[in-house]
Amino acid sequence: MTDRKNFMNEYECGKMDDAEFHACVERALGGALPFGEFKAAWNDIFLDPIHDTVRVAESLLAGGHVKLGILSNNNPMHWLAIKPVVPLVTEFEHIFLSHEIGYKKPDAGAFLHALETMSVDPARTIFVDDLAENITAATRVGMKTIHATNPKAVRDGFAAHGIKI
Numbered sequence: 001m002t003d004r005k006n007f008m009n010e011y012e013c014g015k016m017d018d019a020e021f022h023a024c025v026e027r028a029l030g031g032a033l034p035f036g037e038f039k040a041a042w043n044d045i046f047l048d049p050i051h052d053t054v055r056v057a058e059s060l061l062a063g064g065h066v067k068l069g070i071l072s073n074n075n076p077m078h079w080l081a082i083k084p085v086v087p088l089v090t091e092f093e094h095i096f097l098s099h100e101i102g103y104k105k106p107d108a109g110a111f112l113h114a115l116e117t118m119s120v121d122p123a124r125t126i127f128v129d130d131l132a133e134n135i136t137a138a139t140r141v142g143m144k145t146i147h148a149t150n151p152k153a154v155r156d157g158f159a160a161h162g163i164k165i
Contacts, residue, residue, distance in 0.1 A: 012075050014099040021075070043081040052151035054088055056158070059165050061091055066163070069094030071114045071127075073104045094118050105129070106137030115141070126161050128154060 007024040010016050016024070022038050060068055070089060072079075074097040083090055096114045103110035115122055122142035129135055130148045138145050146157030158165050 009104065012073055012098045012104055013102050015102075018077055039077060042077055045078075046081055046085050049086045050151055053148065053154050054086060056151070056154055056165050057088055060163075061088070067094070067118055067120060068092055069096060069114055069118055071096045071105065071110060073098045075099050105131075105134040108137060108141055111138055111141045111143065115143075126158070126163070128157070 007016070007021065007028075011021040011024075018039075019035075022033075022035055025038060026033055057068075060066060070092050072095075076099055079097055079099070089095070094114070094117065096110070096117070098104040098110065101110065101113050103113055105111070111122075111127070115125065123144075125143045126146060127135070127138035127143045128146040128148050129138070132147065135145045135147050144161055146154055146161070148154050148157075155165055
């Protein structure tokens with residue numbers, strides 16, 4: 001299990017390419033898996049987007065009153081697969097993908113990289129995520145947070161921080 005976690009982390013932090021990752025998966029499975037089949041299965045995790053949360057993001061983008069960014073634990077195959085499902089993600093000015101920046105949430109380095117690149121004060125920044133460990137990590141670097149347990153929690157969280165959607 002540790003080996004799987006290690007190569008997954010390396011892939012998501014940009015330390016190996018798709019072919020190397022595929023080879024690691026084949027070794028972990030103990031057999032060959034054609035790349036096309038592997039890629040289709042690997043990207044089969046994407047369901048329909050959470051439309052209400054997408055509308056919140058659209059509203060924030062349209063308002064133009066706040067800086068917006070995406071900080072995502074991601075990998076090249078998933079990023080290419082998610083863009084057609086949620087094309088809105090390409091409209092963000094600031095996109096920080098773990099496989100490009102070399103850090104994954106909840107590592108403080110991921111948050112600090114995004115904050116520094118965007119030139120924003122953590123105390124004036126709201127971080128939204130569905131995982132409690134990432135919310136805790138963002139709080140540790142001084143960010144305000146919204147735990148996205150469901151679309152209502154996202155809307156209520158912004159309202160609680162004084163942001164009208």
